[in-house]
Amino acid sequence: MSSCHGDVPRTGLLPNPSILPPAAHDRPIIVAIVGPPNSGKSTLFNRLTGLRQKVANFPGVTVEHRMGKAKLKEQHEVFLVDLPGVYSLSPRAEDEKVTHDVLKGERPDFPKPDAVILILDSTNLGRNLVLAAPILSLQLPTLVLLNMADDLKQRGGKVDVAALAAELNCPVALISAAKGEGIDRIQQFLIGTAVRLNAPPARIELPVLQDVPKCRQWAAKLGVRASYQAPAPPLWTRRLDAVFLHPVAGPLIFLAVVIGVFQSIFSWAQPLMNGLQQAVLWSGHWLTTVLPDSPWRSLLVDGVWSGVGSVVVFLPQILLLFLFIGILEDSGYLARAALIADRTMAKIGLQGKSFIPLLSAYACAVPAIMATRVIENKRDRTATIMIAPLMTCSARLPVYTLVIAAFVPNIPIIHGVFSLPAATMLGLYVLGFLAAVVIARLLKSTVLKSSRSSFVLEMPPYRWPTFQSLSLRLVDRAKVFLRRAGTVILAVAIVLWVLAHLPLHDGKTPPLEQSFAGMVGKTIEPAIQPLGFNWKIGIGLITSLAAREVIVGTLGTIYGIEGDEQSKGLQQAVHQDLSAAGAVALLVFFAFAMQCFSTLAVVKRETGGWKWPIFQFSYMLALAYSGSWIAFHITNFFLK
Amino acid sequence: MGRRKKPARQAGPVSSRTLADLSTGERCILDRLDLPEDVARRLMELGFLPGNEIVPGRRAPGGGPRVFRVDGSEIALRDDTAARLYVRRDPESDLIVLA
Numbered sequence: 001m002s003s004c005h006g007d008v009p010r011t012g013l014l015p016n017p018s019i020l021p022p023a024a025h026d027r028p029i030i031v032a033i034v035g036p037p038n039s040g041k042s043t044l045f046n047r048l049t050g051l052r053q054k055v056a057n058f059p060g061v062t063v064e065h066r067m068g069k070a071k072l073k074e075q076h077e078v079f080l081v082d083l084p085g086v087y088s089l090s091p092r093a094e095d096e097k098v099t100h101d102v103l104k105g106e107r108p109d110f111p112k113p114d115a116v117i118l119i120l121d122s123t124n125l126g127r128n129l130v131l132a133a134p135i136l137s138l139q140l141p142t143l144v145l146l147n148m149a150d151d152l153k154q155r156g157g158k159v160d161v162a163a164l165a166a167e168l169n170c171p172v173a174l175i176s177a178a179k180g181e182g183i184d185r186i187q188q189f190l191i192g193t194a195v196r197l198n199a200p201p202a203r204i205e206l207p208v209l210q211d212v213p214k215c216r217q218w219a220a221k222l223g224v225r226a227s228y229q230a231p232a233p234p235l236w237t238r239r240l241d242a243v244f245l246h247p248v249a250g251p252l253i254f255l256a257v258v259i260g261v262f263q264s265i266f267s268w269a270q271p272l273m274n275g276l277q278q279a280v281l282w283s284g285h286w287l288t289t290v291l292p293d294s295p296w297r298s299l300l301v302d303g304v305w306s307g308v309g310s311v312v313v314f315l316p317q318i319l320l321l322f323l324f325i326g327i328l329e330d331s332g333y334l335a336r337a338a339l340i341a342d343r344t345m346a347k348i349g350l351q352g353k354s355f356i357p358l359l360s361a362y363a364c365a366v367p368a369i370m371a372t373r374v375i376e377n378k379r380d381r382t383a384t385i386m387i388a389p390l391m392t393c394s395a396r397l398p399v400y401t402l403v404i405a406a407f408v409p410n411i412p413i414i415h416g417v418f419s420l421p422a423a424t425m426l427g428l429y430v431l432g433f434l435a436a437v438v439i440a441r442l443l444k445s446t447v448l449k450s451s452r453s454s455f456v457l458e459m460p461p462y463r464w465p466t467f468q469s470l471s472l473r474l475v476d477r478a479k480v481f482l483r484r485a486g487t488v489i490l491a492v493a494i495v496l497w498v499l500a501h502l503p504l505h506d507g508k509t510p511p512l513e514q515s516f517a518g519m520v521g522k523t524i525e526p527a528i529q530p531l532g533f534n535w536k537i538g539i540g541l542i543t544s545l546a547a548r549e550v551i552v553g554t555l556g557t558i559y560g561i562e563g564d565e566q567s568k569g570l571q572q573a574v575h576q577d578l579s580a581a582g583a584v585a586l587l588v589f590f591a592f593a594m595q596c597f598s599t600l601a602v603v604k605r606e607t608g609g610w611k612w613p614i615f616q617f618s619y620m621l622a623l624a625y626s627g628s629w630i631a632f633h634i635t636n637f638f639l640k
Numbered sequence: 641m642g643r644r645k646k647p648a649r650q651a652g653p654v655s656s657r658t659l660a661d662l663s664t665g666e667r668c669i670l671d672r673l674d675l676p677e678d679v680a681r682r683l684m685e686l687g688f689l690p691g692n693e694i695v696p697g698r699r700a701p702g703g704g705p706r707v708f709r710v711d712g713s714e715i716a717l718r719d720d721t722a723a724r725l726y727v728r729r730d731p732e733s734d735l736i737v738l739a
Contacts, residue, residue, distance in 0.1 A: 087685040124712040127687055212684040213691075230712055237714075241698060241707075250701040339716050343704035346718075352705065454679050454721045455705055458686065459714040 029194050030079045030111060031070075032103060034135060035119035036128055037085030038460045040147040044119055044177040045082040046472060048186065072187055076194035081113065084373075089134035089209070103138055115141040115193040117186065122146035122159060122174065123231050123461075129219035132168060133206050141198035143189040144172045150179055151461075157231030164226035170201040178466055237332075237461040244336050254340050257333075261324045263422055272316035273401075280309035281569065295501070295509075303497030303557055308490055314398040314549070315481060318363075321394055322477045323470065325363050330465035334359065335457060342455055348437050349444025351375070351455050354384040358436070361391035362429075363477075365599045369606055379450040383443045385606060386616055387436040389599050390592065392429045395548040399590050400428055402552055406571040407583040424587075432591050435623065489553050492543050496557050512536075512558065531589065531625070532582030532632045541589075548595045581635035585628035593624035659708065659722035662696045668727040670694055670710075675724045683725075687711025693730055 035041045049068030070078045083099040091097035105112030118135050120128035125146065135142060146152075146159060152174075165172040171189065175182030192198040207214040244250055284305045291297040328334050334356055342352030353375050361368035368388045375381040392400075408421045418426075444450070499517040501509045512518050513535075520542060521535030528538050536558055540551035552570070559573040578586065594600070594617045603613040662668060670692050673680040687710040688694070697707040697714065705716040717725075 087682070090681070127711045127713065130685070212681060213689050216684075216687075216689055233709075245698045245700060245707075247701045339700045339705055339707070340702075342700060342716075342718070343702055352716075454675075455716070455718045456679075456682060456686065456721070457705070457716045459707055459716060 027111065028077065028079050030081055030113045031115045031117060031190060031193055032081050032083055032113035033117045033119060034083050034099060034103065034131075035085060035147075036087050036121065036131055037458065039085065039119050039121045039128065040177045041082055041085060041119050043466075043469065044117075044145070044147070044175075044186075045080060046468065047177055047180060047183055048190075049080055070187070070190050072191060072194075076191050078190045078194050080117075080190075086131070088131065088212075088215075103135075113140065114196075115143070115189070115198060117143050117145060117189070119145045119147050119177075122148050122152045123155065123157060123234075125159060125228050126220055126223050126230065127216070129222050130212075130215045132222075133215050133218060134209050136168065136170070136201060136204065137206055137209065139200045139203075141193060141200055142170045143186065144168060144170060145177075145182075145186065146172065146174045147177050149174045149181060150176045152231050155231030155234065156229075158227065158229040160227045164222065164228075167204075167222050167225050168201065169204050178463075234461040237459075240462050241336070241459075244333065245339065250340060254337060257328070257337075259426070261321075263418070264320070264324075267422070269317040269320050273313055276313045276316070277569075280305070280313060284309065298501075299494070299497055303493050304490065308486070308493060308553060309556070312482070314401065314552075315478065317397055317401070318394040318481055319474050319477060321397075322363050323474060325360065326470050326473045327465050328359075330463065330469055332460045332462045335459050338457060339459070348440045349448075350380055350383060350440055351377075352457060353455065354380065357384055357388060358391055361388040361393060364393050364395070365389040365391070365596065366602050369599065369602050372606070377450060379444075379448040382607060382612065383440055383448045385603055386443060386612065387440050389594055389596065389616070389620065390432045390436040390439065392432045392591070393548075393596075395596065396428075396590055398549040398552045399544075400425055400587060402555075402570060402574065403578075403583050403587055406574045407578075407580055428587055428591050431588070435592060435627075439619070439623075489547070489550055492546060492550050493553050493557050496539070496543060496554055500558065517558075530632070531585045531628045532579055532636075533586065534577055536577050537582075537586065544590075544595045546595075546597055548590060551590075580639055581632050584635045585632035588631040589624045589628040591624075592620055592627050594620035657727055659694065659696065659717070659725040659727055660719050662727070664696055664698070667693060667695050667730040669730050671726045671728050673725055675721070679721070683721075686715050687713065688715075688725065694725075694727065 033041050033045055045066065045068065048070050050071055066082045068080050068082075070080050072078065081102070083102060084096065086096045086099045089100050089103065091100040101107045102110055103113065103116070116135055116138065118132060120131065122128075132144065144164075146161070146164075152159070159174065161172050161174050171185075173182050173185040175185070177183075189198065207218040209215065244253060284301055287301050287305060288297065291300070328337070337359070338352040338355045341355040345351050345354055354372070356374070357368045357371040360371055365388045368391070369385050372381045372384045372388070375384060404421045404424050408424050411420050412418070413420050413423055496517060499520075500512055500515045502516055503510065505514070509515075510518075513522070517539050518535065521538040524538045524542070525533075525535040528541065533541070536555070539558060540554045543554040544551035555574060556570055559570060574583075600613045600617060603616060604610060607613070657668075659668070659670075670688060670690050672690055673683060673688065675683070689711075692711055695709040697709055699706040700716070705718045706722060707714050707716050708722075
């Protein structure tokens with residue numbers, strides 16, 4: 001079931017069989033795209049393939065390689081692989097190791113590429129050219145791209161491309177991947193590779209690769225021979241940093257950004273969600289009227305429609321969250337946020353680099369856990385993985401929204417700055433965050449204790465997020481979410497409907513209480529009664545082990561089966577089964593519990609065994625149970 | 641919470657000064673890196689090579705890591721790392737002062 005997240009990496013490094021050509025060919029032609037972090041590899045990859053691919057303006061975010069078929073004018077099949085960014089080919093962090101091993105042909109599960117596209121940031125060619133030495137030493141056909149040509153020109157820099165090509169003995173092109181300038185030269189190279197026209201570059205004299213100063217001198221000499229003129233410093237980046245890293249304004253802006261994102265998610269998405277909800281309800285009624293009365297109608301309307309529909313409603317909210325995170329990442333602000341957060345993160349034993357995976361975990365823990373590979377220190381990395389699922393991921397939003405809308409009155413607080421529902425939601429985010437802080441501290445002072453590690457982070461220049469990158473991201477997310485709704489949630493809805501309709505009593509469906517689903521719920525009721533949950537909520541807790549948002553679909557199905565309550569909507573229906581204290585307990589339970597197969601699968605893969613995922617599941621369940629027990633009793637105390 | 645902005649320390653031979661001792665905008669030349677092999681290598685790849693010019697820039701609010709301009713880019717380092725990078729004065733900046 002782990003494949004329900006689009007992000008879950010396939011086992012090993014083998015590309016998706018569906019994009020590789022049939023085995024009729026002797027072997028597909030593969031061209032690797034290599035470059036330092038933040039040189040525009042992913043943007044170029046998107047340009048060349050049109051395939052969805054995460055692009056981010058943060059060094060080292062492409063930790064998983066992506067494959068894609070190049071869009072070429074002629075009938076040639078060339079596959080591009082986007083490798084993690086590297087500064088050299090001596091591997092230290094795990095993402096660098098992937099690049100190193102693939103290029104050297106040292107991965108048993110991945111063929112050695114036929115050619116390499118080396119993409120460099122032309123605005124800092126001196127340092128970037130260092131990477132040319134190890135790449136040229138591979139003796140593969142190579143195309144060197146000097147990216148961000150527009151930026152270079154605008155800031156008054158220059159480079160003699162022909163002279164550089166002569167020095168390197170391989171083709172060189174000045175391009176702008178973001179603007180799409182110079183792409184035809186790359187396509188020529190790809191076609192040349194496809195027909196095996198491109199020869200490996202003639203050997204040139206290269207420095208000793210292990211000797212960093214020598215390599216840098218070599219690059220500097222190349223720069224001089226290619227009449228490279230470095231551009232003026234990025235003035236706007238300095239000006240913006242003066243504001244964003246200001247001792248007073250900086251942290252205030254940081255807080256305002258975080259609060260602004262959450263507030264707008266709820267106020268902007270609400271009208272859209274209401275619209276969708278009405279559409280689901282209305283179409284459900286319409287189906288009931290047009291279809292003849294039969295068990296199939298019940299399955300379709302009560303099982304599938306109300307189950308899947310109640311989750312699809314949350315699409316606008318989730319996309320809005322991903323849009324904001326996308327803007328922060330692509331603009332370069334996220335690296336500044338990591339800088340601001342480092343001091344605080346150091347206090348809990350982590351570091352600023354943990355901040356980026358943790359922020360992505362607010363969208364989804366699966367890509368977040370993969371993004372922890374940028375953390376070189378293994379213990380810091382494991383600790384970050386352990387706490388990532390405590391961040392409020394988008395799958396919790398449907399649950400939170402449902403319960404909050406049902407129980408928290410919409411009244412303004414703090415003179416209308418906040419509404420009470422928005423404040424409750426923010427409180428839940430804070431709750432998850434605080435739990436993460438405590439757990440991180442505990443882990444880092446016991447089993448994952450390590451000496452203070454170093455923090456080295458490059459600050460990329462600020463850039464405008466491109467429409468292309470943001471829209472690709474959202475389309476990708478929408479697909480993942482809808483695929484989940486169409487697979488896991490659909491399957492759970494159908495199974496649940498069946499379990500709720502069997503065993504038959506005298507050929508008729510039993511009351512929910514006497515159905516199989518009801519029996520399971522009744523069985524676990526004693527365990528969850530202390531938390532204020534009844535057996536119906538219990539059914540939801542069990543189904544939501546697959547994925548958190550499934551509980552919403554489950555309740556949709558349960559109440560759909562119970563007949564006329566569907567017309568009142570899920571919110572009122574939930575009201576009958578939960579007391580206010582039970583609602584608070586349910587929110588706390590979902591804030592802490594580890595209900596996501598996909599996350600457990602990726603944790604197992606990234607930590608290399610069952611030890612950590614089992615530990616993670618257990619501690620989070622214990623936390624959830626005790627937390628919601630306390631929440632239930634405190635709320636009861638105050639409400640009485 | 642302003643973490644002490646160290647006034648340019650005069651004591652000791654020049655090479656005992658580290659990146660952490662410099663005030664914002666004070667140019668210097670990197671002398672040596674006193675760090676474990678792998679960290680030193682990573683820093684050298686990012687431009688922290690002996691002989692290169694480094695300009696200390698902004699510090700994260702509240703005394704976090706500091707941004708250094710080196711070799712055409714901006715790299716943030718924590719203080720404990722910066723304190724292991726020994727520097728000398730940039731002769732060019734002296735010239736500017738004299739001029």
